Amino acid sequence: MLTLMPTFTSGTDHPEIDPVIELATMFKENKVPFSMLFTNQMPDLRRLLYQVGLETFSWTNVYDDIQGIHMKSGMPFTIEDLVLPKEAIPYFLGRDVFYFQGSKKVMQAHFHKEGFVYWVERRLPSGEVVKEQYDDRGFVTTRTVT
Structure with missing residues (x-):
């Protein structure tokens, strides 16, 4: 399985134009297994993945691992x-x-x-x-x- 490292940053308005996200979308459409790796703090990562239709695919955020956060979802602070x-x-x-x-x-x-x-x-x-x-x-x- 390939691991892709998208290059978009937190707060971006159009993560779908990231070349790595475009590749991930092609993999998704062609049923090629892949995972994603993020190495930056991404406070809105789950929202951005949902925006591009990749929220159900395997991903790891190194920043979460450093902090010991193992939950992939939760309720936003309101x-x-x-x-x-x-x-x-x-x-x-x-x-x-x-x-x-x-x-x-x-x-x-x-x-x-x-x-x-x-x-x-x-x-x-x-x-x-x-x-x-x-x-x-x-x-x-x-x-x-x-």
């Missing part, structure tokens, strides 16, 4: 799942919700074009900022503190 700061007032702007306490921004949630929470940035009382990147299964894939 606005209802957010833990909000006390007395925060939300302001909706495009695919973002900004939360303020008075004039101070304490949190921002950014949504993927498919509607799930893509990342959340929180300002801690210490002044540090925590940013969490979520994938389309609801997992935190990265957490940075600055």
